[in-house]
Every structure is written in C-alpha cells, then in structure tokens.
Amino acid sequence: xxxxxxxxxxxxxxxxxxxxxxxxxxxxxxxxxxxxxxxxxxxxxxxxxxxxxxxxxxxxxxxxxxxxxxxxxxxxxxxxxxxxxxxxxxxxxxxxxxxxxxxxxxxxxxxxxxxxxxxxxxxxxxxxxxxxxxxxxxxxxxx
Numbered sequence: 001x002x003x004x005x006x007x008x009x010x011x012x013x014x015x016x017x018x019x020x021x022x023x024x025x026x027x028x029x030x031x032x033x034x035x036x037x038x039x040x041x042x043x044x045x046x047x048x049x050x051x052x053x054x055x056x057x058x059x060x061x062x063x064x065x066x067x068x069x070x071x072x073x074x075x076x077x078x079x080x081x082x083x084x085x086x087x088x089x090x091x092x093x094x095x096x097x098x099x100x101x102x103x104x105x106x107x108x109x110x111x112x113x114x115x116x117x118x119x120x121x122x123x124x125x126x127x128x129x130x131x132x133x134x135x136x137x138x139x140x141x142x143x
Contacts, residue, residue, distance in 0.1 A: 003034050006105055007046050010094060013110050014067045014082050017132050021057040028054050028089050043078065043095030048088075056087025066113050066137060068128065072106035074099055 003011075015026045032048040067080040076097050083091040095101075113126040114133045 003046070004037075006094070006107065007034075007092060009107065009110070010067065010069070010080055011082075011092065014064055014080060014092075017134055017137070019134055019137065024055050024057050025084070025089060032089055039101065040095070041100055042097075043093065043101050046092040048090060048092070050088040054088060057084060058087065060087040061085055064137070066132065068111055068113050068126075069094070069107050070109035070111075071096075071102065072108050073102065078105075 011029055015022055015029060028050045029048075031054060032050045035047045035049045037047070038045045062084050064082040064084070065080065069078040069080065071077055074096065076099065078094055078096050081093045081095075082089070083093070111128045111130060112132045114129050115124040115136060116127045117124045
C-alpha cells in the first residue's frame, strides 16, 4: 500500500530533530511498509510494518504527540500521535477533535506544541512553535 502525501508530510515533521532515537525512527521509516489505513470519520490510522532486523528505540513503548496541523476550513485543526511499540514505528494517528475528516485535507500550517507550565504549577498550556522542544521530548526517550 502506498503512502498518501499527508502521511509523508506528517511523518517527515514528527520524526524531525537532533536526537539519537529520532534518527533511529527515521531509519525505520525509510524501510517501513504501510500495512493498512483505517478511517475513523474524524481522522485516520496508518499502520506500519518494520523489518525485524531494524534497530530499536528505548523505551520500547512510547508516543510522539507534539505535532499539530492547521487545515483549511477547520476551526481546531488536527492532532497527531505516532505510536511506537516494541521499539519500532507502529501506527500514525491523525485526528480532529470536533469535526469530520475532510475528503481532501488541505494543510495550511504544521507546528509543534510546547508545554508552557502555569505560574501556579498546576497544569500547562500548549503553545505553538516552529521548533520542537527536544528537551521535553527527550524526557520520554533514551538515546
């Protein structure tokens, strides 16, 4: 199964960054195969298969979810989650919060979300940024 343009664009951005685990995930992506795609009505899931000999990342189970898409005609845009299981790429989820997935999605902006803590120490806001917060992301990854 071939990848759609939106999947390629999202994967390029979510795997970007100068961290050893991201480099391993990019290498996996280069040799991965799309096993299937499911539509949920509010987005889609793309399932990947990575050869058994591919290098692994640690921890073996994690999610990258700091990417946001702005879509033409959408009030809230779309979230992105990349699921890694057993140290390899497993599933890309792209979803909308309160809208149906468009037949022809038109991405108008792609950016990272930074966690900005509240002054009182309770919770945080998500702040858009062109640059990924590698220090925050690295807390969940090991080189």
